Amino acid sequence: MSADRTQGSKNTLSYAYTSLLYLLLPAILIRLWWRGRKAPAYRQRWIERFAWHLNFPRQPRIWVHAVSFGETQAALPLIKALQQRYPNHSLLVTSMTPTGSAHVSKTLGHSVEHVYLPYDYPGAVRRLLDATQPQLGIIMETEWWPNLFFACKQRNIPLLLANARLSERSARAYQRFAPQLTARTLACLSAIAAQGESDAQRLLALGAKPETLTVTGSIKFDLELAASIQQQAQVFRQQWAKRPVWIAASTHEGEEQIILQAAKTVLATLPDSLLILVPRHPERFEQVFLYCQQAGLKTVRRSSGQTCNAATQVFLGDSMGELMALYASSDVAFIGGSLIGNGGHNPLEPAALSLPVMFGPSMFNFAQISSALLQAQAAVQLEGQQALARQVTDWLSDKTQSATVGENGAKFVVQNRGALQKLMQLVAKCLV
Numbered sequence: 001m002s003a004d005r006t007q008g009s010k011n012t013l014s015y016a017y018t019s020l021l022y023l024l025l026p027a028i029l030i031r032l033w034w035r036g037r038k039a040p041a042y043r044q045r046w047i048e049r050f051a052w053h054l055n056f057p058r059q060p061r062i063w064v065h066a067v068s069f070g071e072t073q074a075a076l077p078l079i080k081a082l083q084q085r086y087p088n089h090s091l092l093v094t095s096m097t098p099t100g101s102a103h104v105s106k107t108l109g110h111s112v113e114h115v116y117l118p119y120d121y122p123g124a125v126r127r128l129l130d131a132t133q134p135q136l137g138i139i140m141e142t143e144w145w146p147n148l149f150f151a152c153k154q155r156n157i158p159l160l161l162a163n164a165r166l167s168e169r170s171a172r173a174y175q176r177f178a179p180q181l182t183a184r185t186l187a188c189l190s191a192i193a194a195q196g197e198s199d200a201q202r203l204l205a206l207g208a209k210p211e212t213l214t215v216t217g218s219i220k221f222d223l224e225l226a227a228s229i230q231q232q233a234q235v236f237r238q239q240w241a242k243r244p245v246w247i248a249a250s251t252h253e254g255e256e257q258i259i260l261q262a263a264k265t266v267l268a269t270l271p272d273s274l275l276i277l278v279p280r281h282p283e284r285f286e287q288v289f290l291y292c293q294q295a296g297l298k299t300v301r302r303s304s305g306q307t308c309n310a311a312t313q314v315f316l317g318d319s320m321g322e323l324m325a326l327y328a329s330s331d332v333a334f335i336g337g338s339l340i341g342n343g344g345h346n347p348l349e350p351a352a353l354s355l356p357v358m359f360g361p362s363m364f365n366f367a368q369i370s371s372a373l374l375q376a377q378a379a380v381q382l383e384g385q386q387a388l389a390r391q392v393t394d395w396l397s398d399k400t401q402s403a404t405v406g407e408n409g410a411k412f413v414v415q416n417r418g419a420l421q422k423l424m425q426l427v428a429k430c431l432v
Contacts, residue, residue, distance in 0.1 A: 013181045017146055021121060028119065038283035041098030051118040054131035056092070062431075063092040063134035065117055069099040069320075070346060071140040074163060076107060077222045077420050078138070083111065085424065086431075092132055099282060099320065106321045120145040129155060136430050138162050142170065146181055149188040158190035158430040162423055163219050164203065165195045167343070167364040171202040183207025191426045193419070196368045214426060217419035218369065220348050225324070233328035239308040239315075240274055244331055244396035247276040249323060250345040251336035256288050258339055258385045260295040260314070265389035267313060270396055274308065276326050278317035280336060280345070285318035292316060328353050332395045332402060334388065335359040344370065351378055351409030356395050356402045358382060372416075378409035 036043030047053055062082055066072040072095060082091055093108065094117035095101050104114045118124035125148045137152055137159045152159050174182045186192075186208040193216040194200040200213050246266070248259045256277065263275040275297075279288045285303070292299040292314050299314040300306050302322070308315055317326050327333060333350035337343060338360035347357050347370055357379040363370040373379035382391055395402035 013184065014146065014150065017178075017181055018122060021119070035283070038286075039098060039281075041101070044098075045116060048116040049118055049124075050121070051115075051124040051127035051131070054115065054127060056113065056131050057090070058133070060086075060089045061092055061113075061132055061134045062086060062089050062136050062138070062427075063094065063132060064138045064140070065094045065143055066100060066104075066140045067095060067117075067143050068097040069103050071095075071143075072100045072103045072107075073349075074220050074223075074346070075140050077224055078162065078219055078423060079108065079112065080224075081420060081424055082427070085427075089135070092134065102320055117145075117148075120147045122147050122151070125151045129157070136160065136427065138427070141165055144182070144185050146185045149185050153188040159188060160426055160430050161189050161192045163195060163216075163419070164192050165199050165218075165365070166202045166206075167367060168198075168202065169364055171206060174206055179206070190430050193423050193426055195419075198368065214422065216422040216426075217416060218348075219419045219423060220346055220369070221413055221416045222418075222420040223349065223352060225352060229324045229328050232322065232325035236325065236329035240329065241310075244270055244273045245276060245329065246273065246332040246334065246392050246396060247278065247326055247330040247350075248334040249276075249278045249317075249327065249336055249350070250280040251277065251288075252280055252340055252342050253284065253287075254340040255336055256291045257295075259334070259388070260291060260297060262385045262389040262392065263297065263314065264295065265385070266392050266396070269393050272310070273392075273396060274312065274315060276315045276317055276330055278323055278326060278336075282318070282320060285316070289316055289318070324349060324353075327355060330355060331399075332392055333357050334392070335363075337365075338362050339383075339388075347373055347379060348413055351406075352413040354403075354406040354410040356380075356405035357409060358388065358391055373409065373412060376408050376412040378405055378412050380405075 032042050064075055064079060066075040090113060092113045093104050094115055095104060096117050118128050129151055134157055137157055139161050141163050142165060183206060186206060189212055192203060192208055192213045194213060195218040197215055200215050204210060266273050279285060289301060297313040298311050299316055300308050300312045301316045302319045327350045333355040335345055335347050337345045341362045343365035344359055344363035347359060347366060350357050359370060359381055361383050374381060380391055382388055
């Protein structure tokens with residue numbers, strides 16, 4: 001009787017979740033169409049979002065899901081390792097955003113198969129798995145889709161949650177709003193590679209099985225710095241000449257105005273300084289350019305093809321796939337998403353390039369990494385326009401100090417590599 005009651009509770013949870021998804025379908029479609037106003041790619045390839053008309057050859061296949069640009073970038077070392085280790089397997093990479101999709105196409109081309117991951121409707125999930133029949137699914141970071149996970153469990157498709165991270169805030173939200181559904185979803189996983197011990201403990205508290213959990217560290221430490229990055233950086237540096245350059249990367253709405261005002265303060269002390277401003281989302285490029293004009297700063301857009309001259313004060317990085325090269329052409333890096341409560345973005349990329357790193361008070365998406373960088377004296381955490389301008393000015397003025405901080409960051413990245421090797425061991429166990 002108890003087992004029947006448990007099964008009934010599970011079915012009720014699944015039914016309630018799926019019913020809610022169907023009720024939200026009009027809103028989902030409207031949101032896609034609305035986002036397509038500024039980013040036309042959101043209005044394309046809708047059939048993939050429901051897994052209609054998928055056609056894949058029948059062959060051994062490993063599937064990697066990386067929701068957006070950042071997760072795709074983090075997954076690149078894993079994807080390349082899988083291609084090398086399992087050459088007889090086709091590799092399917094799914095994403096959910098146009099930026100993620102574009103990054104897959106640009107960096108991996110035809111070496112992988114690629115489609116959007118469909119929305120978590122039972123029919124769409126069934127069509128995806130029927131068409132692809134993966135022998136293993138690898139889900140990057142915190143993408144949990146109940147119907148997809150349930151279907152994989154029913155079909156005996158092992159699932160590996162890779163580079164898993166879970167902030168305290170997110171854990172509280174799962175525990176508050178859907179504890180039973182979350183527990184059942186996590187129970188479908190064959191293996192979990194957690195970034196840190198605190199991530200592992202939060203996952204356990206939400207219902208992950210202890211025997212599936214391994215703390216591997218973050219594969220973001222295993223990022224590859226291609227020779228082409230330095231080659232492109234050299235092209236940029238020829239534009240800047242010997243000017244002091246700082247970059248504000250992956251910025252969000254509400255941050256650019258703060259950063260631009262900080263840039264004006266920096267210019268008052270260092271009139272030849274240059275700010276490279278790189279918004280996180282391409283649909284905001286036009287708006288951010290307007291902010292630059294409103295701030296009265298002489299701005300050149302990367303997309304215009306114009307080169308910077310001595311009068312240029314802001315270089316707007318309105319391009320895709322060039323962030324690492326722009327980091328490499330800078331002297332100091334600020335991490336966006338950290339001034340406005342968005343949780344920040346990956347600080348390891350500039351650290352690996354020996355740049356001193358700054359970020360704001362909100363870094364919960366990279367809590368352990370940012371804390372460790374601070375302890376390693378490889379980064380500074382600050383709050384507000386004045387503190388940002390002061391730190392940028394200090395580091396651009398004192399090359400010895402900034403170089404020491406940058407070297408600390410590069411050493412920190414090297415010392416913490418090795419998560420990829422541990423992750424590949426879990427992959428091998430799942431494929432047995």
